[in-house]
Amino acid sequence: MEHRSRIATLVSPPALFLIVLFLLPIGFMALFSFRVGTFGETRNMFTLDHYRDFFANAPLLRLLWRSLLISFWVSIYSVVLAYPIAYYLVFQGGDRKLLLLTIIIVPAWVSYLLRVLAWKVILGSTGILASFIAWIGLDPRESAFLLYSSDAVTVTLVYVWIPFVALPIFAALERIDPHLLEAAADLGCTKFEAFLRVTLPLSLPGVVAGFLFVFIPTVGEYVTPALVGGTEGVMFGNLIQDQFLRGLNWPVGSLMSLAMLAIVLVPLVVFARFFKISDIAGV
Amino acid sequence: MRLKKMFSPGAIYYWLLAVFLYLPIFLLIIFSFNDSALLRFPLQGFTLQWYRDLRNASELLEAAGNSIVVGVFSSLAATVLGTMAAIAIVRFNFPGRNLFVAVSALPLVIPAVVIGVALLILFRQVFDWDLSLWTVGLGHMVVNIPIVTLIVGARLAGFPDNLEDAAMDLGASYWGAQLRVVLPMSASALLAAFLTAFTTSFDEYAMSVFVVGTESTLPVYMYSLLRFPRRLPLVVAMGGLIMAVSVIVIMFAEWLRTSGERK
Numbered sequence: 001m002e003h004r005s006r007i008a009t010l011v012s013p014p015a016l017f018l019i020v021l022f023l024l025p026i027g028f029m030a031l032f033s034f035r036v037g038t039f040g041e042t043r044n045m046f047t048l049d050h051y052r053d054f055f056a057n058a059p060l061l062r063l064l065w066r067s068l069l070i071s072f073w074v075s076i077y078s079v080v081l082a083y084p085i086a087y088y089l090v091f092q093g094g095d096r097k098l099l100l101l102t103i104i105i106v107p108a109w110v111s112y113l114l115r116v117l118a119w120k121v122i123l124g125s126t127g128i129l130a131s132f133i134a135w136i137g138l139d140p141r142e143s144a145f146l147l148y149s150s151d152a153v154t155v156t157l158v159y160v161w162i163p164f165v166a167l168p169i170f171a172a173l174e175r176i177d178p179h180l181l182e183a184a185a186d187l188g189c190t191k192f193e194a195f196l197r198v199t200l201p202l203s204l205p206g207v208v209a210g211f212l213f214v215f216i217p218t219v220g221e222y223v224t225p226a227l228v229g230g231t232e233g234v235m236f237g238n239l240i241q242d243q244f245l246r247g248l249n250w251p252v253g254s255l256m257s258l259a260m261l262a263i264v265l266v267p268l269v270v271f272a273r274f275f276k277i278s279d280i281a282g283v
Numbered sequence: 284m285r286l287k288k289m290f291s292p293g294a295i296y297y298w299l300l301a302v303f304l305y306l307p308i309f310l311l312i313i314f315s316f317n318d319s320a321l322l323r324f325p326l327q328g329f330t331l332q333w334y335r336d337l338r339n340a341s342e343l344l345e346a347a348g349n350s351i352v353v354g355v356f357s358s359l360a361a362t363v364l365g366t367m368a369a370i371a372i373v374r375f376n377f378p379g380r381n382l383f384v385a386v387s388a389l390p391l392v393i394p395a396v397v398i399g400v401a402l403l404i405l406f407r408q409v410f411d412w413d414l415s416l417w418t419v420g421l422g423h424m425v426v427n428i429p430i431v432t433l434i435v436g437a438r439l440a441g442f443p444d445n446l447e448d449a450a451m452d453l454g455a456s457y458w459g460a461q462l463r464v465v466l467p468m469s470a471s472a473l474l475a476a477f478l479t480a481f482t483t484s485f486d487e488y489a490m491s492v493f494v495v496g497t498e499s500t501l502p503v504y505m506y507s508l509l510r511f512p513r514r515l516p517l518v519v520a521m522g523g524l525i526m527a528v529s530v531i532v533i534m535f536a537e538w539l540r541t542s543g544e545r546k
Contacts, residue, residue: 003375006457010371011383014364014428018386022425025401025409032404043408085300088293100297102537107304109533111486113502114522117509118307121314121322121519128310131323162304212392220394223489227509237396244400244493250408257400261393268392 026261033255038248050255060239067235068219068263070150074157075214078165079207081158086169086206087199101170108163113223119156120227123147148230156224161217165210172206173199205275212271216264236260308526315523320513333520340517346504347521350485353416353500357423358480362473364424365431365480370461372432373439391429398425399493406494414496422494423487427480434479434540438472439465471539478536482529501525 036045054060085104089097107115122128124147176199184194222237229235240260243253314322318330337343368387372380390398402422406412446468450460466473488502495503505521508514 002457007371007375007377010367010375011377014368014387014432015383017364017424018390018428021402021405021421022390022398023386025405026397028404028409029397029401032408081300084293084296088297092291092293103301104304106530106534107308109482109530110308110526111502111522111529113486113488113505114311114526115307117518117522118311120509121515122307122310124322128314128322128324131325135324159304159307162300216392217394220396220489222396223506237394240396240400241492244403250404253400254404257397261397264392264394264397 029254030258032251033258035251035254038250050252054252054255054259063234063239064236064259066150067225067237070153070157070233070235071215071218071221074154074161074218075211077154077158078161078214079169079210082162082165082210083169083207085166086173089170090173101166104166105163108160112160115160116156116224116227119152119159120147123152123155123228147228148233150229150233152228152230153221153225153233153235156228157214157218157221160224161214164213168209168213169203169206172203172209176202208271208275212267215267219264220260311519312523312526315516315519317516320516322515322519333516334524336517337520337524340521342499343501343504343508343517343521346499346501349416349498350501353420353423354481354484357420357484358427358477360420361424361427361431361480362477365428365476366435366466366473368428368432369436369439370465373436374444387432388429390425391433395426395487395489396493398422399490402490403493414494416496416498416500418494418496419491419500422490423480423484426487426490427484430480430483431476434476435469435472438469438540442468471542475536475540478532478539482533482536485525485529 033050034046034048035043036047036049037043089100093100120127124130127147180198180202181194184198185191189197220237221235222241225233225235225238226241229238236256237260240253240256243249243256247253313326315333316329316331317326318332319327368383371377372384372387399422402418402425403414406414406418412418447457447460447464450464451457455463486502487500488506491500492503492506499507501521505518508518
């Protein structure tokens with residue numbers, strides 16, 4: 001009985017807060033996606049038209065697909081670039097591996113907006129890279145392709161997210177029992193075979209976690225595309241922002257936001273089903 | 284042998300990637316001392332002008348002040364609520380515990396734009412509130428509570444609950460034991476959680492922009508400045524300051540978080 005009142009006292013304030021300011025708003029957002037209009041009379045009329053329009057809108061779906069592809073490739077590049085770092089630190093880092101890991105992670109602590117701004121300044125047509133190339137006597141037009149393209153978005157996002165991917169892969173590699181690798185060597189595996197058949201499979205939870213660490217936030221990304229993407233680099237998040245801050249079509253924006261939520265939740269649920277949460281949390 | 288180790292392929296790759304990660308940040312800092320309104324090569328000479336100009340940029344300072352207020356209050360409130368959740372999750376088993384754990388971690392893995400949009404609908408259309416620093420603070424709490432729960436929960440899981448049992452055997456009430464034994468023992472984790480939440484709040488743009496009123500927070504104001512190329516050096520100088528402060532604060536928080544765990 002005493003137990004119960006303690007639990008109730010501890011749980012109810014945070015639970016109440018998260019219900020009212022997190023679950024409830026998402027519920028209202030879902031409800032809103034059926035509304036006819038944003039303001040006035042149309043607020044209380046409901047329709048399925050937005051859903052029909054959404055699935056019939058081929059350019060919109062193409063853009064959604066393209067921006068998912070950007071997120072996908074950003075996540076793949078980040079994992080591929082971060083894996084050797086984590087591998088090097090765990091197996092060859094020696095005593096200094098935590099220090100070396102920290103060196104990689106510190107840039108992630110610098111304001112996100114500023115790191116994106118840095119790339120905008122670097123890639124700009126009169127920016128640091130172009131002016132540097134001109135300064136050393138080459139033709140800067142060769143480099144101007146970078147700003148205001150989906151490539152610029154990809155480069156910037158990979159830059160932003162590499163440190164976050166290194167962390168879970170590092171943690172997964174650290175947990176591998178070195179005896180397993182010795183056993184593999186005793187049984188005649190070459191180093192490369194041992195990597196493919198022992199190390200890589202065992203580090204998979206870290207790889208998948210790292211992938212999701214990048215994929216989920218970049219699916220919702222709209223700041224980086226707005227700063228370095230131009231018209232070609234527009235992502236789905238930019239459309240959502242437009243509906244709310246400019247277009248003022250909140251029902252359509254709600255529907256798009258709901259679609260994004262669904263896209264993010266699917267891989268999360270699959271991940272939670274196949275891996276233990278402790279595999280990601282344990283650093 | 285040492286030389287061989289330093290020039291192993293792994294080491295070379297590591298340092299190349301480190302350069303890739305640091306170079307943009309250093310470039311931004313170098314250009315904040317460059318004597319030109321245009322951010323381009325060649326460098327024009329050293330100046331402190333942009334940093335001096337910061338003192339007169341009253342709107343920028345006001346926005347920074349707003350961000351500090353929002354950050355302090357949303358992180359304090361989140362530290363209280365998040366710690367309660369952490370104690371409940373680590374120390375008790377109760378019906379719906381798994382659901383509670385899932386819901387209290389979810390805001391960390393949902394894109395900020397979704398949370399921002401949902402809160403905008405709640406505040407404007409359901410509650411009919413005017414947007415203000417209050418609504419920004421409430422929004423930041425949604426993300427800050429899970430951060431605190433994660434950090435404090437990890438610490439609580441690290442030491443056994445028989446110490447609070449001992450305190451209670453010696454006559455302390457349950458809440459007395461929490462306040463005088465459990466919280467002091469996890470004090471460094473609480474501070475680390477608060478500081479991490481604060482820096483998250485101080486840097487938050489993607490959700491804030493939906494729920495901000497006429498009074499800006501710093502990231503929202505800085506973003507609006509980016510439309511004016513002439514003011515870019517000012518933003519860069521401000522950025523240089525923020526970078527320095529936030530890296531120091533987070534290193535301190537990290538040290539607090541890990542030093543307690545090693546004991």
